[in-house]
Amino acid sequence: MSRQTLPVIGGDAPLRAPADFGEKLAAHGLSPRAAGVEVLQVNVGKLCNQACKHCHVDASPRRTEVMPAEVAEQVLEAVRRFRFPVVDITGGAPELNPNFRRLVTESRRLGSRVMVRHNLTVMFEPGQEDLPEFFRGHSVEVVSSLPYYLGRQTDAQRGPGVFDKSIEALKRLNAAGYGRGDGLTLDLVYNPVGAFLPPPQGSVEADFKRELLARHGVTFDRLYTITNMPIRRFLEYLRRSGNEERYMRRLVDAFNPAAVEGLMCRTTLSVDWTGRLYDCDFNQMLGLGVDGSLPQTVAEFDPERFEGRMVATGAHCFGCTAGAGSSCGGAVVKS
Amino acid sequence: MSYYEEEDLGRFGEVGRHRPDLFEKFMAWYQACQEDGALSRREKALIGLAVAHALQCPYCIDAFSQSCLEAGSNMEQMTEAIHMASALRGGASLVHGVQAHNSVNKVSM
Numbered sequence: 438m439s440r441q442t443l444p445v446i447g448g449d450a451p452l453r454a455p456a457d458f459g460e461k462l463a464a465h466g467l468s469p470r471a472a473g474v475e476v477l478q479v480n481v482g483k484l485c486n487q488a489c490k491h492c493h494v495d496a497s498p499r500r501t502e503v504m505p506a507e508v509a510e511q512v513l514e515a516v517r518r519f520r521f522p523v524v525d526i527t528g529g530a531p532e533l534n535p536n537f538r539r540l541v542t543e544s545r546r547l548g549s550r551v552m553v554r555h556n557l558t559v560m561f562e563p564g565q566e567d568l569p570e571f572f573r574g575h576s577v578e579v580v581s582s583l584p585y586y587l588g589r590q591t592d593a594q595r596g597p598g599v600f601d602k603s604i605e606a607l608k609r610l611n612a613a614g615y616g617r618g619d620g621l622t623l624d625l626v627y628n629p630v631g632a633f634l635p636p637p638q639g640s641v642e643a644d645f646k647r648e649l650l651a652r653h654g655v656t657f658d659r660l661y662t663i664t665n666m667p668i669r670r671f672l673e674y675l676r677r678s679g680n681e682e683r684y685m686r687r688l689v690d691a692f693n694p695a696a697v698e699g700l701m702c703r704t705t706l707s708v709d710w711t712g713r714l715y716d717c718d719f720n721q722m723l724g725l726g727v728d729g730s731l732p733q734t735v736a737e738f739d740p741e742r743f744e745g746r747m748v749a750t751g752a753h754c755f756g757c758t759a760g761a762g763s764s765c766g767g768a769v770v771k772s
Numbered sequence: 773m774s775y776y777e778e779e780d781l782g783r784f785g786e787v788g789r790h791r792p793d794l795f796e797k798f799m800a801w802y803q804a805c806q807e808d809g810a811l812s813r814r815e816k817a818l819i820g821l822a823v824a825h826a827l828q829c830p831y832c833i834d835a836f837s838q839s840c841l842e843a844g845s846n847m848e849q850m851t852e853a854i855h856m857a858s859a860l861r862g863g864a865s866l867v868h869g870v871q872a873h874n875s876v877n878k879v880s881m
């Protein structure tokens with residue numbers, strides 16, 4: 438595993454934004470209410486074989502927060518009882534968690550669609566070589582970050598050598614039948630390599646498809662564009678580079694009320710490695726739990742109480758509503 | 773202090789304090805020019821970046837660098853656009869060499 442240390446600059450100083458998110462919603466007659474819980478997003482911990490510069494999780498090979506077996510069982514018990522349509526497993530690199538394969542196998546057996554946020558390079562870690570076959574065996578939907586179709590930009594964000602390894606991993610996934618349009622889904626995630634908003638999803642997807650095929654013979658299904666969230670390592674980068682004010686102004690100026698309907702927190706519930714519940718993975722990283730009047734852990738989850746819940750929001754939420762919007766499923770306003 | 777401050781771009785609207793009617797016409801035109809049309813927003817942003825370099829306007833360079841990135845262009849493409857602007861500037865100077873030749877020829881035996 439490559440070990441990179443990233444300096445923590447800016448500490449926990451609160452994010453500064455030129456507007457209040459709640460007031461902005463109210464001014465448009467909107468409120469931060471969830472519809473229900475269709476997706477249970479399970480963050481199995483912060484351990485990762487990479488240490489990307491923009492990571493909102495602050496994940497790295499040195500992190501020790503890993504979901505233990507008893508919490509994984511509580512998650513599976515909730516899946517068993519409430520049959521979430523989608524279980525979305527993330528991290529860190531979730532595959533490094535010893536309970537990962539059980540979470541996948543059992544959630545599939547219980548009838549949920551399973552998505553895995555797979556960083557591609559983890560496939561080359563010891564004991565992970567069979568991941569494409571494992572994914573295929575359980576019809577896992579694979580969602581992988583590839584910030585750009587060129588090596589320089591990708592390595593600038595994710596670390597030296599990551600691009601070449603990622604391409605090799607994509608070839609192995611293609612060879613296993615992924616991303617070929619026959620039912621095994623391989624989606625890629627683009628995020629800007631810097632302090633700017635993502636381009637229109639459709640146009641950059643066309644670039645990725647054309648260039649990855651021409652340069653590397655790689656195919657995939659869809660490309661999601663995701664806005665960098667001003668949280669943790671990306672916020673540190675913004676501060677270090679003197680971009681915080683400008684970036685937040687950009688996000689606020691690009692506020693798009695049409696993106697609110699499709700916000701991830703409207704249909705997702707996020708659980709952390711200790712079993713605590715959050716409205717989304719971003720709030721999880723900020724330690725901003727679900728509304729205090731609701732059950733706080735996955736072991737106590739009750740879907741009826743979470744329907745129509747008020748979502749905890751903050752200045753970081755402007756990252757989800759800028760331009761075409763941004764969620765774990767990419768832009769939320771289709772052009 | 774330099775004559776150009778980054779924050780001043782955000783104060784562009786102040787120009788509209790006098791004759792706001794003209795400023796509004798300009799803004800509507802300026803924005804309409806950048807929408808997707810027969811040319812894509814991405815192509816238009818690259819044209820904007822090239823022209824900004826030809827004009828050597830730091831505000832426009834800043835704004836169109838960001839627009840190009842947000843329209844999906846990369847540094848290779850943006851650099852080619854800048855070379856186009858520069859090559860035209862260079863060529864436009866150089867081709868005037870013919871004028872110089874004409875002048876010289878006129879007064880030479």
Ligand code: SF4
Pocket residue numbers: 485486487488489491492493494495496497528529530556595
């Ligand atoms: S962005 Fe993903 S791959 Fe990169 S360090 Fe964070 S969790 Fe790991």
Ligand code: SF4
Pocket residue numbers: 700701702703716717718719720748749750751753754757
């Ligand atoms: S950051 Fe989370 S809570 Fe805020 S808008 Fe985005 S998904 Fe919703």
